[in-house]
Amino acid sequence: xxxxxxxxxxxxxxxxxxxxxxxxxxxxxxxxxxxxxxxxxxxxxxxxxxxxxxxxxxxxxxxxxxxxxxxxxxxxxxxxxxxxxxxxxxxxxxxxxxxxxxxxxxxxxxxxxxxxxxxxxxxxxxxxxxxxxxxxxxxxxxxxxxxxxxxxxxxxxxxxxxxxxxxxxxxxxxxxxxxxxxxxxxxxxxxxxxxxxxxxxxxxxxxxxxxxxxxxxxxxxxxxxxxxxxxxxxxxxxxxxxxxxxxxxxxxxxxxxxxxxxxxxxxxxxxxxxxxxxxxxxxxxxxxxxxxxxxxxxxxxxxxxxxxxxxxxxxxxxxxxxxxxxxxxxxxxxxxxxxxxxxxxxxxxxxxxxxxxxxxxxxxxxxxxxxxxxxxxxxxxxxxxxxxxxxxxxxxxxxxxxxxxxxxx
Amino acid sequence: xxxxxxxxxxxxxxxxxxxxxxxxxxxxxxxxxxxxxxxxxxxxxxxxxxxxxxxxxxxxxxxxxxxxxxxxxxxxxxxxxxxxxxxxxxxxxxxxxxxxxxxxxxxxxxxxxxxxxxxxxxxxxxxxxxxxxxxxxxxxxxxxxxxxxxxxxxxxxxxxxx
Numbered sequence: 224x225x226x227x228x229x230x231x232x233x234x235x236x237x238x239x240x241x242x243x244x245x246x247x248x249x250x251x252x253x254x255x256x257x258x259x260x261x262x263x264x265x266x267x268x269x270x271x272x273x274x275x276x277x278x279x280x281x282x283x284x285x286x287x288x289x290x291x292x293x294x295x296x297x298x299x300x301x302x303x304x305x306x307x308x309x310x311x312x313x314x315x316x317x318x319x320x321x322x323x324x325x326x327x328x329x330x331x332x333x334x335x336x337x338x339x340x341x342x343x344x345x346x347x348x349x350x351x352x353x354x355x356x357x358x359x360x361x362x363x364x365x366x367x368x369x370x371x372x373x374x375x376x377x378x379x380x381x382x383x384x385x386x387x388x389x390x391x392x393x394x395x396x397x398x399x400x401x402x403x404x405x406x407x408x409x410x411x412x413x414x415x416x417x418x419x420x421x422x423x424x425x426x427x428x429x430x431x432x433x434x435x436x437x438x439x440x441x442x443x444x445x446x447x448x449x450x451x452x453x454x455x456x457x458x459x460x461x462x463x464x465x466x467x468x469x470x471x472x473x474x475x476x477x478x479x480x481x482x483x484x485x486x487x488x489x490x491x492x493x494x495x496x497x498x499x500x501x502x503x504x505x506x507x508x509x510x511x512x513x514x515x516x517x518x519x520x521x522x523x524x525x526x527x528x529x530x531x532x533x534x535x536x537x538x539x540x541x542x543x544x545x546x547x548x549x550x551x552x553x554x555x556x557x558x559x560x561x562x563x564x565x566x567x568x569x570x571x572x573x574x575x576x577x578x579x580x581x582x583x584x585x586x587x588x589x590x591x592x593x594x595x596x597x598x599x600x601x602x603x604x605x606x607x608x609x610x611x612x613x614x615x616x617x618x619x620x621x622x623x624x625x626x627x628x629x630x631x632x
Numbered sequence: 633x634x635x636x637x638x639x640x641x642x643x644x645x646x647x648x649x650x651x652x653x654x655x656x657x658x659x660x661x662x663x664x665x666x667x668x669x670x671x672x673x674x675x676x677x678x679x680x681x682x683x684x685x686x687x688x689x690x691x692x693x694x695x696x697x698x699x700x701x702x703x704x705x706x707x708x709x710x711x712x713x714x715x716x717x718x719x720x721x722x723x724x725x726x727x728x729x730x731x732x733x734x735x736x737x738x739x740x741x742x743x744x745x746x747x748x749x750x751x752x753x754x755x756x757x758x759x760x761x762x763x764x765x766x767x768x769x770x771x772x773x774x775x776x777x778x779x780x781x782x783x784x785x786x787x788x789x790x791x792x793x794x
Contacts, residue, residue, distance in 0.1 A: 569697035571672055572641070575754060579637045588673045601673050601695050630641050631698070 231536050231614040234521055234529045240611055241265065250582040250619040255400055255428060255560055255607035257450045260514075264453055267513035271506050278502055280479055294505045297512035298495070304515035305445075306436035307462055314468075314498040315508055318459035319427040320350040322446030323394075325461055325498065326423055327354035329474040330444075331392065334421070337363040340389045342420070344369040344377050345597045346399045346406075349590045351425040351446075355394055364391070371597055375402040375551040383414050390420045397429035397445075401589035401605065402551030403534070403560025405433070412441040421467070427451060430460075431609070432530055432558045434523040437462055449507065453514035458507035461498070468494055475500040526610055530559035533608045537561050537617045544624055550603060559608035562589075565624055568631045570604040576630060577623040584620070639750035640757070641698065644706075649698035654691040654708035667694075667767035669759050669781040674700050678767040687711050687719060687772075692764060699748070699757050704764035706745055716772050723765045730761045 239261045279291035302310035316322045359366040370381045393415035412422045422442040431452035448459040477500040482490040491497045535554040546566030570586035585605040588595045658679035676694025690708045711719045728734035732752030751761045759781040770779040
């Protein structure tokens with residue numbers, strides 16, 4: 224029997240999550256794709272729409288002022304939760320993908336030119352790869368891709384050799400979505416800073432899982448999504464360095480982001496509004512703030528401890544099955560992700576068989592095709608754990624993998 | 633009563649997955665086409681030799697799940713020696729089979745392809761089962777060299793339920 228430690232029981236009550244409560248036999252192991260939502264988040268959004276809803280920043284009436292206040296407060300709460308003292312440099316977006324496109328599209332277009340170099344890593348989600356590739360093509364800049372170690376970590380020596388005087392930006396994931404690798408942000412940014420490159424960090428898989436102090440990171444842009452950290456889909460965040468945000472052009476133009484619109488020229492609103500064109504997504508921002516509140520009450524150190532314990536257990540139990548190969552570094556160097564293959568059973572076939580047992584996993588390239596090429600596998604199965612997962616979920620996963628081995632002989 | 637996954641992974645499917653038929657390159661093919669399912673990363677190359685409106689040889693290579701591989705294998709065995717029109721007709725009935733719209737009475741006519749009937753209970757897997765057929769359709773009907781399950785190609789048979 225494998226190790227059983229206290230923290231492999233959930234850190235939250237499953238009853239807090241209406242979808243999980245309604246589906247007691249469901250083993251949801253795809254939180255790296257999107258998390259389930261606690262009632263506190265759903266209630267906060269319902270309350271906003273039933274009590275405070277109006278278009279903020281506009282109406283000359285009390286209700287609109289209340290909506291404005293709720294939006295402002297959500298920004299403040301989220302900023303405090305992730306360790307950002309100056310909330311006006313926290314910009315709401317639709318999610319990580321839009322945050323990163325904003326950086327590549329607005330900062331990148333204005334600051335990267337022909338012959339410049341953009342450095343990304345082979346570990347990136349397409350959202351932190353394709354926008355840079357597109358920018359490089361458009362500007363005739365060079366895209367350099369940092370290699371990986373055999374266990375799926377960024378090769379720091381290779382990164383140091385790639386970063387040079389023409390390097391304008393170094394972009395990397397805080398945590399890999401496909402393998403769960405936790406990257407050493409301080410070491411990576413130190414390499415970029417040798418040449419004063421701008422540092423862009425994709426925090427989509429970090430913000431939900433790790434204690435975060437963004438002000439303490441030596442980075443220029445930090446992006447994440449709300450829906451992977453108990454919040455609603457459609458609301459994410461970009462935190463930027465104030466000087467860069469002020470100097471760069473807007474990403475989209477229109478209502479709310481202007482100061483004065485002349486017939487020929489327009490001046491921009493102050494931060495953060497300069498980067499939030501159109502009616503803001505107040506309801507989802509309120510939901511994300513409630514999610515941060517929920518996680519804050521649990522304590523992110525406890526979240527991390529639980530995930531590490533359950534990921535270690537899952538890794539140990541899976542590795543005991545003949546033919547199973549787990550990708551990436553040791554569980555201590557990973558978030559709650561276990562990326563694996565089972566002999567020559569294709570991950571999609573595995574996912575179909577697990578689905579029948581109520582076990583939801585992701586199978587495929589995980590929006591990280593450059594990484595899959597480097598691992599030399601077409602696809603992997605990925606089980607990802609969060610605060611509501613328990614040892615019972617690991618048991619179901621292991622039983623499902625064993626059943627798949629029986630089916631495929 | 634078998635479970636849906638038992639109906640999906642029948643012995644014949646597993647056997648064709650393990651030992652796919654006509655799994656080879658064909659240097660003298662008349663048509664070569666790449667088929668891709670970008671959602672899951674499956675890809676295959678299909679080679680077809682056509683003589684006087686008849687498919688005289690067909691082969692494939694590639695990577696993918698058991699369903700896509702077994703389906704490609706069963707397809708090559710089923711269409712060899714068939715005319716273009718017969719192959720297209722087979723595709724149409726096969727597609728009805730995997731989307732659950734082929735009447736029971738007509739299923740007999742599909743021969744070993746019937747083994748893929750279990751796919752109809754897994755709508756997400758219809759594309760896996762159809763990939764090789766879409767590639768064949770393009771090989772027979774167009775000058776395309778690539779076909780994707782996510783792109784509008786030359787008019788495929790109706791995809792209701794896919």
